[in-house]
Amino acid sequence: MSKIRTPPSRKSDLLPRGEEGGSRLYQQLARKLFDQLVSGQYAVGDRLPPERDLAIDNGVSRPTVREAIIALEVQGLVEVRVGSGAYVVRIPGQSDRPGFHVTAFELTEARLAVEGEAAALAAAQISDAEADELDRLVRQIARENQRQGDADEADRAFHMLIARATRNAALIDMIEKLWEMRASSPDTRLLLSKARSAKVQPVVEEHQAVAEAIRSRDPARARSAMRMHLAAVLDHLLFATEEAAVEEARKAARSTRARFSATGLN
Known part of the structure; x- marks a missing residue:
C-alpha cells in the first residue's frame, strides 16, 4: 500500500520564524538542496525527489520547486532530463555559494x-x-x-x-x-529556452x-x-x-516507428 502524503499545515517548512520578509522561497529551497548536496545526502547520478514530493514536503508551490531546480541547473549542479527528473551531476564544495539571478x-x-x-x-x-x-x-x-x-x-x-x-x-x-x-x-534564459x-x-x-x-x-x-x-x-x-516532455515522448515514438519500418517489422 502506498503511503499517503499529507501536505504540511504551515505556510512553508522553509521559513524560520521572523524571516518571512527575507529571500524568495525558491532561493530558500535551492539553498536547502544545495546544503544537502554538500552534506553528501545525494551522490553524482542520484535523482532528486519528484517535483510534487518536494513541493509537499517543503510546503511550497510547484513553480517554486521549478525555480529552485533551475537555479541549481544553471550552476551545473543538476541536469533535468525530460520526462525523468533532475539528476545530480556535480557536488559543490563547502566553500561554494549558490548564486541567484532573476527568474x-x-x-x-x-x-x-x-x-x-x-x-x-x-x-x-x-x-x-x-x-x-x-x-x-x-x-x-x-x-x-x-x-x-x-x-x-x-x-x-x-x-x-x-x-x-x-x-x-x-x-x-x-x-x-x-x-x-x-x-x-541565465535562469530566465534557461526557462524561456525550455518553453521554446x-x-x-x-x-x-x-x-x-x-x-x-x-x-x-x-x-x-x-x-x-x-x-x-x-x-x-x-x-x-x-x-x-x-x-x-510530451514532445520528447512523441519524438521517441516516431523514432521507434522509423526503426521498425526500416527493418520491415511494422
Missing part, C-alpha cells in the same frame, strides 16, 4: 504589475499612427511564430511601443530594463486583444487585457517542461 517567474510578475499600468496609460495617450503600428507588430509576431524560431523582436517591439505611448520616461526606462533582464539572466523547445510562442490573439483595447482608448480595458496576457505567460512558463 522568469519573478520577471513576468514584475511585468504584470508594471506593464498593466503602462497599457492603461498608453490607452489614454496613444496616437492613431502608434495604434496602427501595434496592429502591424501583431501581424509580425504571427509571421515570426510561423518560422518557429526563438526570435522575439516583434514581441519586444510591441511592448516597448506601448511603453513609449505612455509618454512617461520612467515607465519607458523600467520596461526596457525588464526586457534587458529577460535577455541577461515545448513550442510555447507569443500568443497572437492575446497581443491582438491588448492592441484592440488600447485602440479603444479605454484604460481599464487595456489594463485588463495586458494583465490577462501576462498572467497567461506565467501559465505557459509553468507548463513548459510538461509540454516538452
